[in-house]
Amino acid sequence: MSIQARRERERAERERLIVMAARELVEAEGWDAVTTRRLAERVEYSQPVLYSHFKGKDAIMAAVAVEGSADLAAELRAAGREAAPGQETLAEVSAAYLAFGERCPELYDVMFNRVLPLPWATPETPSALQECFAELCRAVRPMAGPGEEAVLAEVLWSCLHGLLTLTRNGRLPRQDHDRRLALLLSRLAG
Amino acid sequence: MSIQARRERERAERERLIVMAARELVEAEGWDAVTTRRLAERVEYSQPVLYSHFKGKDAIMAAVAVEGSADLAAELRAAGREAAPGQETLAEVSAAYLAFGERCPELYDVMFNRVLPLPWATPETPSALQECFAELCRAVRPMAGPGEEAVLAEVLWSCLHGLLTLTRNGRLPRQDHDRRLALLLSRLAG
DNA sequence: CAGATTGGCTAGCACTGCTAGAATCAGTGT
């Protein structure tokens, strides 16, 4: 029994290695640079090994996305705690969200722009993703009317996401970014 | 001289044909289905002909994006005219924007999500794109403070874009879409 | 009608994600 346990342990370790390598690669050189060959070379195994762990490239990137979500959730939570309770939270959490997207644009892309084989907004959604949303809910709580907290959080998320992606791919000039954010938050706060 | 004119006319006509075929293909089967081979077959020429008109696939899709923007601008303008002057305009134009994105998701993707070799938010920006933005400006004019019209329009654009993309790629459940939109617009209106 | 030139086409390169089947290693029983 113990030898099988060891094998499974080694397998799990290698799977972690694959996801880590994929994340490093996507953060450093972008999604297009993540090819199965380069990834395999990076983990020092042959290509087909990847397919014994994941159904395909999409599944690997889904795992990367979940890992990234854990980081984002942690950063949002930290930002929420730092802020004085009250109005400040919204600004702090929003800034943390945008900072994450700016710092890891390619990772962010995988998490929220690509179509991935992941369940969203259902009970089976990976907890890291649920936690991200929960932090947004906390941030909007003070300014949400009764029963509209979740909806308002979704709206905030959409706005930040739109701001981030349009800026990142060149549609919006970076220069007025702060003015846009300030205006958005003041209006959302009502 | 006239024979050269005819040649240029034929060339321009063929270029239009390429862009049209690319648009049909992307709308019908999505970006990934637009391969240079399939596109060439569709216009009944060989692959290399595409490259005598466009620098590469990206340039073709940029042309498709510009064409799509003209349509979007027309629809936004129509929505703006229909609405009674005043608060209604914002809701009508927003609805038109979202409807366009829902009706032509793949075209929308090319226009606003892909990284394209196009100048954005500069004087050289294709007029169709500038007109889209101008319509958004008109829509937010009644509720914009002095000097913040353009910024507010950018914010509106970002929010609509975020709402649309997060919904479209499964991150937000479609079911509460209307509530989100209503909440967003009411808050943005102040 | 011969010659020059423009143009499109055939064929191919280097790459992609993915997989069938050969080869090699491990663990087992004698």
Added chain:
DNA sequence: ACACTGATTCTAGCAGTGCTAGCCAATCTG
């Protein structure tokens, strides 16, 4: 200690991608 067996990893290849070099033919010029 050794051959056997079964799982696991690798080699080699498929069908497809965007893009391009160089041939070939149709077109216009003198």
